[in-house]
């Protein structure tokens with residue numbers, strides 16, 4: 001792990017890469033101790049000691065430090081995720097799915113009935129729903145800004161699409 005350095009100077013004339021979307025459009029806001037990205041339109045503020053940059057306009061408290069010419073996400077209060085959680089997550093997904101599958105195996109639908117497809121679909125839905133719970137817990141534990149990330153990505157694609165449409 002590299003030690004964080006002081007933030008590079010934020011200026012309007014020399015934009016920095018945005019820590020959230022990666023576009024080189026992070027510039028200082030005039031008369032403010034803040035910077036904004038022209039691509040994802042988020043506002044960032046430096047911390048008091050000027051070693052980190054915080055996302056100011058979102059509920060998720062995201063922080064980046066400047067290391068060796070690029071932004072590095074600073075994890076605060078990261079839960080101690082151990083390998084113990086892996087079998088728990090596998091059990092959380094596989095146990096309910098196995099129970100539903102066992103029910104479908106021991107009490108199969110009548111062959112040729114209208115809802116003969118339902119047990120297989122129900123087994124799949126059970127697995128997908130429990131897997132989604134596990135993935136959501138992982139995103140929450142690591143405070144990964146999925147919506148902000150997707151939002152920034154879609155803005156970037158829309159800008160590129162507009163650029164290619166208007167380019168001669």
Ligand SMILES: [Zn+2]
Pocket residue numbers: 018019020021022023037038039040041042152
């Ligand atoms: Zn951005």
